[in-house]
Amino acid sequence: MRGLGTLICLLTLASQAPASAPDHSPRPLARQAVAQAVPAPKPAVIVTAAPDGTLSRLRPEARPSGAAAAPAQEPRDVEEPAVTPGEATAGSALVKAFAARSPQAIALSVRPLVRPKAMVEKAMARRQERARGAVCGDLAIQGQEVGFVPGRIPACGIDDAVKLRSVAGVSLSQQALVDCTTARTLKRWIEEGLKPAVGSQGGGVAGLRVAAHYACRTRNNRPGGKVSEHGKGRAIDIAGVMLRDGSEISVLRDWGGGAKGRALKQMHRTACGRFGTVLGPGSDGYHRDHLHFDTARYRSGSYCR
Numbered sequence: 181m182r183g184l185g186t187l188i189c190l191l192t193l194a195s196q197a198p199a200s201a202p203d204h205s206p207r208p209l210a211r212q213a214v215a216q217a218v219p220a221p222k223p224a225v226i227v228t229a230a231p232d233g234t235l236s237r238l239r240p241e242a243r244p245s246g247a248a249a250a251p252a253q254e255p256r257d258v259e260e261p262a263v264t265p266g267e268a269t270a271g272s273a274l275v276k277a278f279a280a281r282s283p284q285a286i287a288l289s290v291r292p293l294v295r296p297k298a299m300v301e302k303a304m305a306r307r308q309e310r311a312r313g314a315v316c317g318d319l320a321i322q323g324q325e326v327g328f329v330p331g332r333i334p335a336c337g338i339d340d341a342v343k344l345r346s347v348a349g350v351s352l353s354q355q356a357l358v359d360c361t362t363a364r365t366l367k368r369w370i371e372e373g374l375k376p377a378v379g380s381q382g383g384g385v386a387g388l389r390v391a392a393h394y395a396c397r398t399r400n401n402r403p404g405g406k407v408s409e410h411g412k413g414r415a416i417d418i419a420g421v422m423l424r425d426g427s428e429i430s431v432l433r434d435w436g437g438g439a440k441g442r443a444l445k446q447m448h449r450t451a452c453g454r455f456g457t458v459l460g461p462g463s464d465g466y467h468r469d470h471l472h473f474d475t476a477r478y479r480s481g482s483y484c485r
Contacts, residue, residue, distance in 0.1 A: 315342040316360035321367055322346045326357065329394070331411060336396035338413035350374070350385055353422070356393035359413040362475045365454055366416060369473070373450030374421070377443045382423025389428070391419040391470045400466045409457065415474035421447075432469035435461045447471065452484035459485055 331337035398405035463485035
């Protein structure tokens with residue numbers, strides 16, 4: 181009976197159709213087969229709309245898959261243009277020369293051209309000249325050291341005087357004899373008060389018309405009065421501001437009217453606090469045509485009128 185059962189099982193298995201093979205192998209394909217089966221992805225192409233409505237490609241189109249690499253071109257004999265030292269200094273001829281050597285040459289170098297030796301020497305000479313002309317330990321204050329200036333009456337004179345010709349790039353119509361405290365205060369006012377007040381009017385500030393500086397005298401030249409701050413080298417009078425286009429802001433003509441008048445009022449206001457005394461038109465009859473600045477110090481603070 182056992183042998184008969186075994187025979188029946190064998191006959192049943194033989195009568196059934198064989199199982200089909202799996203569609204995919206559990207083992208990975210070889211690299212060559214994968215390369216042939218999977219197409220290479222095309223590079224992305226970015227397309228933007230131009231102002232006229234047309235489409236513009238920011239990246240080149242992909243090459244055809246069957247296109248062969250372009251053969252390397254043999255180097256051609258290109259006659260290099262001669263560049264003279266003068267052209268190299270100018271820069272434009274040098275750029276054209278590099279561009280002519282190769283179509284792939286960079287038109288402009290990321291590094292600046294070397295400055296000509298003559299230009300460097302001129303700049304150094306100008307710097308040395310400024311250093312020789314600097315007074316009060318400040319390159320922005322140009323003038324001449326004078327030293328002790330005696331006074332013809334008591335309380336007059338300057339211990340350590342300087343004669344100013346320009347301050348913060350602003351020339352003075354006449355050289356002003358003052359002390360260094362007044363010179364430094366004048367510089368701060370020019371940079372922080374005068375130039376912002378004038379702005380771009382007439383191309384900006386070119387100079388100051390100085391009406392008075394050191395003078396050994398009493399206040400307002402009154403007999404028997406106290407010695408003026410002018411007699412101590414602590415004061416300077418400004419009658420006007422010279423502009424780069426040749427015009428002028430005049431205290432006498434422009435005070436209280438238009439853009440120039442507003443600039444004068446701002447100059448007066450910004451001087452207050454920097455200088456000890458600030459006087460202008462309206463303070464008294466002696467200052468209707470100029471601004472008086474001095475570095476006197478009062479316990480109650482600056483006196484401004």
